[in-house]
Amino acid sequence: MDPRLVAYLFIGVGLAFASTASADTITVDPPTARPGDAVLVTVTGGQEMPKGTENGHALQFFRSKTGYQAVFAIPLDATPEPISIEVNSVALPKLVQIRAVTFPDTNLIVEDELANPAKPDRDRIDADNAAILAAAAKAKGEPLFSSPFRRPPGEVTSVFGEWRTFNDGHRSQHLGLDLFAREGAKVKAVNHGTVVLVRECFLAGNVVVVSHGGGIASAYYHLSQVSVAEGDAVVQGATVGLAGHTGRTTGPHLHISIAVPGGLVDPAGFFKRKLAPALAEITRR
Ligand SMILES: [Zn+2]
Numbered sequence: 001m002d003p004r005l006v007a008y009l010f011i012g013v014g015l016a017f018a019s020t021a022s023a024d025t026i027t028v029d030p031p032t033a034r035p036g037d038a039v040l041v042t043v044t045g046g047q048e049m050p051k052g053t054e055n056g057h058a059l060q061f062f063r064s065k066t067g068y069q070a071v072f073a074i075p076l077d078a079t080p081e082p083i084s085i086e087v088n089s090v091a092l093p094k095l096v097q098i099r100a101v102t103f104p105d106t107n108l109i110v111e112d113e114l115a116n117p118a119k120p121d122r123d124r125i126d127a128d129n130a131a132i133l134a135a136a137a138k139a140k141g142e143p144l145f146s147s148p149f150r151r152p153p154g155e156v157t158s159v160f161g162e163w164r165t166f167n168d169g170h171r172s173q174h175l176g177l178d179l180f181a182r183e184g185a186k187v188k189a190v191n192h193g194t195v196v197l198v199r200e201c202f203l204a205g206n207v208v209v210v211s212h213g214g215g216i217a218s219a220y221y222h223l224s225q226v227s228v229a230e231g232d233a234v235v236q237g238a239t240v241g242l243a244g245h246t247g248r249t250t251g252p253h254l255h256i257s258i259a260v261p262g263g264l265v266d267p268a269g270f271f272k273r274k275l276a277p278a279l280a281e282i283t284r285r
Contacts, residue, residue: 024050024067024089029273032097035078036161038258038265039096040273043068043087052087054096059085060215060261062143065276071216073262074098076161076173103161103173114203114248115166121202128201135197135209136217136259143214143277145191150236151271152188154179157253160266176221176257177267181243183224183252189234190218190256190271198230204255205246210234214277221255222246 024046033039041059043050044067052059052070059070074083074096082095109115117125158178165171181187189210196217197209206223224244228234245252258267 024087026085026087026090026094028085028094028096030096030269032099033074033083034099034101034266035074035076036101036264036266037074038071038260038270038273039074039083040275041070041072041085041087041094042066043090046089048089050087050089052085054085054262055083057262059087060140062214063278065278069275069277071214071260071273071275073260073265075263101161103163104159105163105165106158108164108166108250110166110248110250112167116168116170117202124202128199128204128207131197131199132201132204132207132209132219132257133259135211136219138196139211139213139215139217139259141213143212143216143275144193145212145214145236145275146277147191147236148275149191149212149218149271149273150188151267152179152181152190152254152256154181154254156180156268160268175264176219176255179254179256181252181254183242183244185243185254186239187220187223187241187243187254189236189238189240191236193218193234195228195230195232195234195240198226198228201247203248205244205249206241208240210240214275215261217259219257219259221257222249222253224252 024043027042029040054072061068061070080098082097085094157180162174191212193210193212196211199207201207204221209219211217223241225242227239227241243254256267258270
């Protein structure tokens with residue numbers, strides 16, 4: 001064999017070892033999650049944008065201060081089987097353990113037409129839900145934020161995942177977090193983003209949806225007044241509207257929903273995830 005070829009082979013092997021030595025590592029937060037949790041995947045050590053999957057679904061990585069990050073939703077109907085996180089540059093998959101949860105059950109009495117809507121109203125509700133989901137789906141692409149999300153103030157009055165039984169016996173699951181808010185209190189954007197929906201909904205009342213990029217969107221329900229228009233850029237802390245009790249509510253409060261790739265997640269846990277995108281350039285507003 002040509003000695004130069006042998007030398008190249010050895011150099012090649014050496015490089016392979018070198019890259020193994022500085023291999024990427026995956027961390028997941030939280031390591032044990034509940035259905036409806038947002039899970040943050042961080043990959044450190046690599047030079048290139050990783051490609052990865054969670055149970056076969058593509059992860060949407062973005063560059064972060066420590067490497068690369070992606071966030072995804074544990075489905076509400078997840079079984080206790082662990083979820084496997086695979087990243088191309090890492091030899092062994094990382095597992096997220098799933099802990100079963102029993103969401104609380106409550107009875108709610110609301111006006112009859114809201115508890116048991118007539119057919120035209122049911123159609124409106126379906127159209128509202130489709131519009132909110134379509135708006136949240138616009139959050140693809142690079143993150144528009146670079147600092148952690150900020151939880152709105154207010155005591156929790158209703159948790160994510162709670163089952164509600166209404167007057168007529170039908171049940172629905174609460175896919176957001178309710179926070180106490182006085183009528184007319186300012187409702188602020190939880191991070192930088194773009195307003196992708198302003199809509200008067202049958203159940204959710206006046207709704208604003210903000211896309212934050214990176215697959216993440218926030219929605220604010222039951223507003224008495226809306227202060228932004230679709231297409232507006234908002235900074236973290238900007239007023240998007242005033243708290244109220246429009247739609248189906250038992251009193252004024254802020255309902256906030258958070259969407260990440262894979263679905264709606266518990267905002268309470270989401271606000272604790274340490275998302276830290278590193279952006280080449282943040283649009284000054
Ligand atoms: Zn709510």
